[in-house]
Amino acid sequence: MNDASIDLNLFKVFLNVYQHRSITVAADVMGLTQPGVSGVLKRLQQQLGVQLFIRSGRGIAPTHQAHELARQIEPALNQIHNAIEGIERFSTDNSRRFVVYTSEPMMLMLLPKIEADQTLGNVEIELHPTLSSEEKLIHSLNQQKADLAIDFANYSAPSFFSEFFCTDEICIIARKDHPRVKGSLTLEQFYDEKHVTLKLRREDAYLADYFTEESIGERKVAAECDSLVSQMTMIANTNCLAAMVRSIANQFADRLDLQVLDAPFTSIPVKYRLLTHNRMRHSPANLWLREKLKSYFVSE
The missing domain is CATH 3.40.190.10 (Periplasmic binding protein-like II)
Structure with missing residues (x-):
């Protein structure tokens, strides 16, 4: 097999299917058709000469080869994504809506500060209640349903980045x-x-x-x-x-x-942390969001 002949987009599709354990969900997240995603997987499996997924109940399950492939390529793809994002510059002159998952106390503290902020320009920061389990929260961030989460739990998920936000008691x-x-x-x-x-x-x-x-x-x-x-x-x-x-x-x-x-x-101490996917860690837009939220608590 010639390594240069493999399209990196095949790996992006594979990783989405691997993360969601679903061709349908991955297709929806990436804006592709289900047959299109299935075709990409078939093409990648043929080029690699291995089976990546098997039927499991009504869904699919990754094989050992899929686990190993994901473990090795995800960090590399994240680095490529972050390098491309880092070239761009985020500006509040452009319309952008951020979704942030957070708990009720943090929502009560943040909303008045966001509402009073006159420097947001055309940016909107929308607060949603955090999800009822760590698994659901991680899955939702994986699906890019939110840009960021604020929580007092310190997650150890390898694909996610977290940093200290603020302390309460x-x-x-x-x-x-x-x-x-x-x-x-x-x-x-x-x-x-x-x-x-x-x-x-x-x-x-x-x-x-x-x-x-x-x-x-x-x-x-x-x-x-x-x-x-x-x-x-x-x-x-x-x-x-x-x-x-x-x-x-x-x-x-x-x-x-x-x-x-x-x-x-x-x-x-109640220690709140910011949580986002590694792919967003160096994104100018996500960096701006994290710094903006932290700025609301600098003088407190």
Whole structure:
């Protein structure tokens, strides 16, 4: 086989099929027809002299040769893609819409900053709720449904790049006119009072439990919710307590007449990270987006 005779576009199609484990999905992502993608795979298999995929249920599964091929060519293709992208210059004069996956607290913090930014030009930054599992998030970024994700999980997926974004911490909130809690909170008071809890869907754990070093004992739970906003509203209208990220508690404390109290236990910092596919790491547009988002927190 003559190496020079193989079109690099064949490898791009192969890698998309390999990543999505689907000819149909890969065709949709690349804007090609299903027969066209099937034809490319057949041509590549003939040139390489190996079988790359086999039938598995209703879909396809990569062979050992496909795993090895993907492992070796993906870094090279990413380097080529990044080199081409690096030649171009990103400008806010051109229309561009970025999609960012993020959690509710980060969405509440970011949206006012984006709305107030007068330097975006013709660029739009659209925030979407992060997905319910790491697998779904990685798969969606692989399909280029979003440009970036902001999350407190530190992913180790080899095809993805992540970097530190910002830090938050856990606090406790109570209404200002609480009959027993005034300005500070002891551990005994924490267990004596009723709580409105917030469960993190992906980690299947409560917010306070996930970001504390100690093992928190059983609380008196009055209500459980899945939204910070509804949680704060319930606290403002009852004598319950709730664990909250401090940035959001400070943002809404005056409007909802809330006390923001130090947690009576050792909390672990909530460290947010930016996550994107390696192919986008050196893209001028993606670099601009990451630097723009980080600039909103420089003075804080």
